[in-house]
Amino acid sequence: xxxxLFRPRTGERCRTLKELVDLTExxxxxxxxxxPLDWEFLAWMSETYRGREDEETEMLLQGAELLHWLARWxxxxxxxxxxxxxxxxxxxxxxxxxxxxxxxxxxxxxGHCVGVSGGRELPLSQVRLFGGRPTLVLDDHTFYVLRNxxxxxxxxxxxxxxxxxxxKLSQRFRTQLRKxxxxxxxxxxxxxxxxxxxxxxxxxxxxxTVRLKLVAQSDRDGSRWHWSGHEWQADAPAPGSGxxxxxLDDPRxxxxxxxxxxxxxxxxxxxxxxxxANENFLGTLLHVWPNRPQEADYLGNPPFHRLxxxxxxxxxxxxxxxxxxDWLSVSAEWEQEGLRLSxxxxxxxxxxxxxxxxxxxxxxxxxxxxxxxKAQETMADLGVDGLTAIPLKLGMEQxxxxxxxxxxxxxxxxxxxxxxxxxxxxxxxxxxxxPEEVHADLRPYQKDGFDFLCHLTRTRLGGVLADDxxxxxxxxxxxxxxxxxxxxxxxxxxxxVICPASVLYNWQREAERFTPHLKVxxxxxxxxxxxxxxxxxxxxxx
Numbered sequence: 001x002x003x004x005l006f007r008p009r010t011g012e013r014c015r016t017l018k019e020l021v022d023l024t025e026x027x028x029x030x031x032x033x034x035x036p037l038d039w040e041f042l043a044w045m046s047e048t049y050r051g052r053e054d055e056e057t058e059m060l061l062q063g064a065e066l067l068h069w070l071a072r073w074x075x076x077x078x079x080x081x082x083x084x085x086x087x088x089x090x091x092x093x094x095x096x097x098x099x100x101x102x103x104x105x106x107x108x109x110x111g112h113c114v115g116v117s118g119g120r121e122l123p124l125s126q127v128r129l130f131g132g133r134p135t136l137v138l139d140d141h142t143f144y145v146l147r148n149x150x151x152x153x154x155x156x157x158x159x160x161x162x163x164x165x166x167x168k169l170s171q172r173f174r175t176q177l178r179k180x181x182x183x184x185x186x187x188x189x190x191x192x193x194x195x196x197x198x199x200x201x202x203x204x205x206x207x208x209t210v211r212l213k214l215v216a217q218s219d220r221d222g223s224r225w226h227w228s229g230h231e232w233q234a235d236a237p238a239p240g241s242g243x244x245x246x247x248l249d250d251p252r253x254x255x256x257x258x259x260x261x262x263x264x265x266x267x268x269x270x271x272x273x274x275x276x277a278n279e280n281f282l283g284t285l286l287h288v289w290p291n292r293p294q295e296a297d298y299l300g301n302p303p304f305h306r307l308x309x310x311x312x313x314x315x316x317x318x319x320x321x322x323x324x325x326d327w328l329s330v331s332a333e334w335e336q337e338g339l340r341l342s343x344x345x346x347x348x349x350x351x352x353x354x355x356x357x358x359x360x361x362x363x364x365x366x367x368x369x370x371x372x373x374k375a376q377e378t379m380a381d382l383g384v385d386g387l388t389a390i391p392l393k394l395g396m397e398q399x400x401x402x403x404x405x406x407x408x409x410x411x412x413x414x415x416x417x418x419x420x421x422x423x424x425x426x427x428x429x430x431x432x433x434x435p436e437e438v439h440a441d442l443r444p445y446q447k448d449g450f451d452f453l454c455h456l457t458r459t460r461l462g463g464v465l466a467d468d469x470x471x472x473x474x475x476x477x478x479x480x481x482x483x484x485x486x487x488x489x490x491x492x493x494x495x496x497v498i499c500p501a502s503v504l505y506n507w508q509r510e511a512e513r514f515t516p517h518l519k520v521x522x523x524x525x526x527x528x529x530x531x532x533x534x535x536x537x538x539x540x541x542x
Contacts (some may be wrong), residue, residue, distance in 0.1 A: 001058065001060075001061055001069075002014055002057060002058050003015045003016075003017070005020075014057040015057065016055050016056060017045070017049055017052055018052070018053055020042060020045050021045060021046045021049060023042055024042050024043055024045075024046040037076075037078075041078065044072065048068075062131050063130075063131065063132020063134065063135075064132065064133065064134070066132065066136055067145070070136070070143050071090065071092075074088070074089055074090025074091070075089060075090070075091065087141065088138075088141050088142075088143065089141060089142050090142070090143040091142070093116070093117050093144050094144060094147050095116045095137045095139075095144035095146050095147065096146070097112055097113075097114055097148065097149070097150070098112065098114075098121065099111075100112055101166070101177065107165050107166065108166045109163040109165050110163065110165075110169065111123070111158075111162045111163045111164070112158055114127050114137055114139070114144075114146070116137075116142075122139060123162065124155075124162060125159070125162065126139075129146070129155060129159075131152055134149065135149040135155075172245070174192050174245050175192060175245045175247045178192050178194070178247050179247070179249075192244050192245045192246065192247050193220075193238070193244050193247070194246075194247055194248075195220045195223070195247070195248050195249070195250075196218070196219045196248075196250040197217055197218050197219055197248050197250055198250075198297060199214060199216050199252055199253050199255075199256035199295075199296040199297070200214070200215050200216060200217070200296065200297040200299060201213075201214055201256070201292075201297070201298050202214075202215060202299045202300070203298070203301070203304040203308070204300065204304065205300065205301060205304035205307065205364060206303070207358065207363065207364075208276065209276065209277055210274065210275045210276075210281065210285070211272065211274050212260075212263075212272075212273040212274070213226065214226065214257070214260055214271075216232065216248060216253060218248070221238070223235070224236070225248055227253075227256075227257060227260070228270040228271050229267055232248040232253065252296065255295065256293050259288075259291070259292055260273070263288065277358075279354050279356045279357075282307065285308070286355070286356075289308060306364075306365070306366075307364060307365075307366050311366055312339060312365075313366050313367065313368045314334050314335065314339070314349070314365050314366065315334070315367075316333070316334055316335075316349075316372055317332070317333045317334070317335060317375075318330065318331075318332055318375055319331050319333050321391070329392065329393055329394070330379070330382055330392055331388060331389055331390060332350070332375060332379070332387035332388060332389055333389065334346070334389075339362055340361075340362065341359070341361075341362055342362070344359075344361055345359040345360060345362050347389075348360060349367075349387060349389075350387050351386045352372070353369075353372060353373070354367070355367055355369045372387070375387055382394060395461070395462065422458075429448075429451050429452055432450065432451050432483065434447070434479060434483075435483050435486050437486075437515060437517045438479045438515055439513070439515070439516065440475060442472075442475070443472070445467075445471075446476050449465055449467070449472075449473070449476040450479045450480055452465065453465060453476065454480060454483055457480075457484065457487070474507060475510065475514055478511055478514050478515045478518070481495050481515070482518065485518070485540060492540070494536055494541065495540065495542065496542050497541060497542065501524065501525070504522050504524065505522065507522075508520045508522055511541055518540040518541050519539040519540050520540070520541045520542075521535055521536060521539040
């Protein structure tokens with residue numbers, strides 16, 4: 001940099017840095033001799049270089065110091081080249097050094113270009129490079145900061161020898177060039193041997209871990225390759241490959257590696273990805289599974305195959321069977337689709353609510369979460385906890401509250417519908433005439449008990465007649481049995497009374513007293529009991 005100072009009497013003269021700094025330290029009247037812009041520059045010089053005693057009329061600027069000047073004065077129109085009046089400018093833009101392949105007259109060669117604003121790429125011979133750190137580039141009259149600058153010696157070598165034959169480059173370097181320079185109209189056959197290949201994801205699921213490998217098979221020669229996490233590597237050297245490296249180049253492979261990166265699994269070694277087999281991990285994989293690359297093959301061992309490749313989703317089905325009297329059996333069956341479920345598996349499924357479940361014997365299975373939730377709600381409505389595979393008996397009164405859809409799905413039987421209809425119109429227990437064969441005058445509360453037992457029979461429900469001892473429960477029951485014989489006179493059946501041995505003969509005495517038309521057979525413990533069983537059809541109360 002030269003500093004030219006013009007005075008009317010002496011004309012234009014070069015001044016040293018020390019002389020410029022001294023100008024700002026003289027009398028204030030000297031400031032009036034300069035324009036405001038000139039004096040601003042002198043003040044900046046004095047502040048920046050105060051204390052320096054340079055006696056030379058030129059300063060050498062490079063690196064950070066040159067960048068400091070350009071940042072302050074690159075837009076002020078004060079900088080120009082010697083013998084060139086055009087103004088030098090700096091607007092904070094960045095240039096980048098990029099490799100450049102050229103199809104020469106005889107062979108493919110590697111050179112370098114400087115990429116500047118507007119997408120232009122300039123050969124090194126067309127720009128000026130300024131040393132130091134950072135390196136600055138001058139294109140015409142515009143300065144740029146050069147990103148990722150190589151050593152100065154290498155830059156100088158490239159200026160002297162701008163092109164290097166590709167045959168002199170290492171195979172790894174040529175492979176990287178093939179990937180980064182694709183689509184620039186270069187004769188790639190001079191650079192490397194390219195292969196297309198279809199990617200394959202190989203999964204393995206065991207009780208605790210999911211493992212994944214990404215491989216490919218060449219369409220060109222059938223060679224096997226694997227993805228290391230950074231590049232595709234051949235499993236074995238290509239026969240007769242010579243000096244040219246072999247590389248995979250296929251958009252299908254790019255999509256596969258991008259999806260693998262999004263999975264973000266742990267990599268204990270190059271080429272292997274693993275994850276913990278748990279509900280959250282499998283659920284996350286299921287979430288991204290629909291977005292997997294379509295132009296790829298997916299392989300897996302049987303447990304993984306069952307969950308993802310050909311999903312076998314287990315669905316519970318509520319089974320309700322009517323007894324024809326006053327109870328139903330309810331249980332949960334699982335649509336297994338060829339999967340064997342042990343008793344331990346069924347027990348685990350009974351309380352499972354998540355989508356993925358690890359069963360004791362069958363291993364990992366996928367459940368239809370929505371169907372499981374609905375089945376759990378239904379079983380809860382029926383008063384059953386969990387999806388048990390063991391049939392449980394339910395009284396019809398436990399299902400009579402179901403709505404129409406619930407009845408159709410789980411308890412659509414004539415008995416339940418009849419019960420539901422009676423309960424819908426229930427206004428109280430209707431009185432029932434006492435059979436004439438009953439030789440007793442029932443007290444009001446005893447008549448209520450008798451009416452209650454008859455009501456249970458009409459609604460096909462069981463019940464409990466509870467009262468203190470000595471208040472006539474036996475009499476109420478005998479009256480009810482007589483009413484049953486009258487109600488089913490065409491096909492009467494014996495009534496079985498189970499009671500403590502101490503009251504066996506009390507039942508017999510009271511039956512002879514109040515319902516003498518009913519024949520009573522007492523079955524006591526002992527050997528004679530078995531012989532008496534033959535006489536049951538000829539009796540009314542056993």
